[in-house]
Structures are given as structure tokens and as C-alpha cells.
Amino acid sequence: MQPWALVIFGGILLVSVGVVLWRVASRQAQARRIPSPLRIAPAPLAPAHPIEAPKPPRSTPLLPAIEIPFDEPDDEDVDVTKVGALDAPIVQALTNLIIVDPQAAEPEGAAKAPYLLVSAAAQTDRGLRRKKNEDSVLAMPEPRVYAVADGMGGYAGGEIASELAVRTLEHAFRTNEIFGSLHEGMEPAASQLAQAVQQANVAILETAHRDTQLMGMGTTVVACKFSPSARRLFVAHVGDSRLYRMRGGALVQLTKDHTLGEFGAAGPTAALLSRAVGIRPLMPIDVLYLAPEPSDRYLLCSDGLTKMVDDAQIAEAIVEGEDPSAIVALLIDKANASGGKDNITVVLISVLASS
Numbered sequence: 001m002q003p004w005a006l007v008i009f010g011g012i013l014l015v016s017v018g019v020v021l022w023r024v025a026s027r028q029a030q031a032r033r034i035p036s037p038l039r040i041a042p043a044p045l046a047p048a049h050p051i052e053a054p055k056p057p058r059s060t061p062l063l064p065a066i067e068i069p070f071d072e073p074d075d076e077d078v079d080v081t082k083v084g085a086l087d088a089p090i091v092q093a094l095t096n097l098i099i100v101d102p103q104a105a106e107p108e109g110a111a112k113a114p115y116l117l118v119s120a121a122a123q124t125d126r127g128l129r130r131k132k133n134e135d136s137v138l139a140m141p142e143p144r145v146y147a148v149a150d151g152m153g154g155y156a157g158g159e160i161a162s163e164l165a166v167r168t169l170e171h172a173f174r175t176n177e178i179f180g181s182l183h184e185g186m187e188p189a190a191s192q193l194a195q196a197v198q199q200a201n202v203a204i205l206e207t208a209h210r211d212t213q214l215m216g217m218g219t220t221v222v223a224c225k226f227s228p229s230a231r232r233l234f235v236a237h238v239g240d241s242r243l244y245r246m247r248g249g250a251l252v253q254l255t256k257d258h259t260l261g262e263f264g265a266a267g268p269t270a271a272l273l274s275r276a277v278g279i280r281p282l283m284p285i286d287v288l289y290l291a292p293e294p295s296d297r298y299l300l301c302s303d304g305l306t307k308m309v310d311d312a313q314i315a316e317a318i319v320e321g322e323d324p325s326a327i328v329a330l331l332i333d334k335a336n337a338s339g340g341k342d343n344i345t346v347v348l349i350s351v352l353a354s355s
């Protein structure tokens, strides 16, 4: 074969191979561009069972008043604003029962023993170092409910939380609007007291939820309620505000501070609260059963007193004093004389035989 013929034949061969390769490559590219039917997501099918839109949570499953239709504003007995404001469910309080006096766990029995009388004095003071008073106090001569709350939280949170706590307790016992079922095996009065504290918890949480500046606010609560004969005293307690009893010249702290110290923390952290009202939907509430006796004196106070005045000085003021108001004023003076570094709140209750 002539060399020129070889060149022509080789050129034709190269062109043919090139054309074949180009066609194969372009087919492959086309195959990549067109997705296989298997790769196409199937069109969404209607579900066999229609999915229901989530229902808004019921406001208060245990709250009988919520069952009252809101479209009946003519009923003046219905506090629609209050009921409607309760967004969080009111659930039964979590309680930790502590029988201080064994006879307090027994039924009161027939009222043969003399009924006891109760007189009380209460006072709250800003102290000397704080700009505001974040403590709140409650003294209801009837139905003999007393409470101290020591609030915390930035902005105005502390004072709002403690005030909400005592206002909720006051409202609950003035109107008997105490929601939720009674605790099984617990004295009804004790169960209601714990439930009222739980209602305060919900009120604080809701208020903080509506105003982000108040988020994280909370309060201590030490609250007590006498039975009608005053031969039983029930206490609900969360935080480090305290209840003391003076009996036979001895002052005894009956509540245990709920601080990190009880879990072994040392130094400044030991004083931090391990539980408070208004922080979480549920917190354990210590419930104490007491059996008052004539001449007992019960002291409720915030830590603004106990950080400044030691137990011996408190005992001395109570033993030497007569009038509850004078003793309360003296204790506040003593706390301020020692520096008044915190808000000071004191309630003193005297128990007397009726005849």
C-alpha cells in the first residue's frame, strides 16, 4: 500500500473511532441529565387516617372553674380574667410530709380539751443595705394563715415573686379557691396549704412567662395554717425562710433550709437555694404537722433576720418579751443594729389557752 493511502486510511479510522466515542460519551451524559424514574420522589399520598391538628392544651384540667363557658360574661360571679389568665395546668403539689409532733398525725378528736387562742404580729423591713424590699408577709387572723416569702430575681422579679406568692395564698384562703384533688392520706388542711403554695408557683411561672424581664424570678415560702381549734398547725415550706418554735424556754428551728449546703456544698455556694417557688412547674413542698400547746410561740422569718441575729439572741428577745408586736419590732431592730444587710421579715404567733 502507498504511504499516502495509509495516511488516508488511518485518518478515516481515527475519525470513525472519534465519532463512536463521542456518541457513547454524549449518551452517557444524557443519561446523567435525565433522572431515572426510580429517583423521582413519589407524589405525597393522602394519609389513610387524616392527621388532626394538635389541640391547644387545656388550661387547667383540675380547675373546676375552667369548665364555666367564657361566653357568659353576664355571670358576675365568674372571674373570667383570672380564670382565663391561668395558662399553665394546675397539678397536685409534690409534698414531703414531716411529722414533727406525733400526736399531730392523730385525728383531733372531740373538742373536750380547751380550744387555743392565737394572736400574731407581723412586720417587714427593707433593712439598711438593700434598695428594695423583696420580702412579703401575710397575716390573716381568719382563717389564721401566716406566711413569709423572700423573693429573688433581677429587675423587679424578687419583689413581684414574693408578693405574688402571698397574694395567691391570701386569695386562696379568702375565697376557698384551692384547686386540685386532696392528697391521699394527708390532713385536708395540710393538703390545701401545699396546694395553695403550688398555685403560687403557677402564678409566678405564668407571670415570668409573659414578661421575659421577669424570667427566673422565684421566692421562698414558709406558710402555716392553724386548725379551727388551733390544736393543729400545718406548715408548707420551700427555701430558706424559717419556722421556729419557742416552747419551755427552748427555741427550736422546725424547718430545714433548702440550700445547696444540705447537699454538702461549702463556702458561698452553700447558701444558694436548692429549691424555690416559681422556678419549675413542680418542686417538693415540705409539709409539717405540729400540735401546738398553750404558751407556744411560733416565729416565721426571712434570712435577713437569721443572718444578722443568732438563735440565742432571738430566743432571748422572745422569752423576755410579752407583746408580739414589741418582740417583732425588737428583732427587726436587732437585725438592723447588726448591719441590716438584707430585707428582714418577722411574724410572731402566740398560742394561749382559751380559759
Ligand code: CA
Residues within 6 Å of the ligand: 150, 302, 303, 304, 342, 343
Ligand atoms: Ca433574703
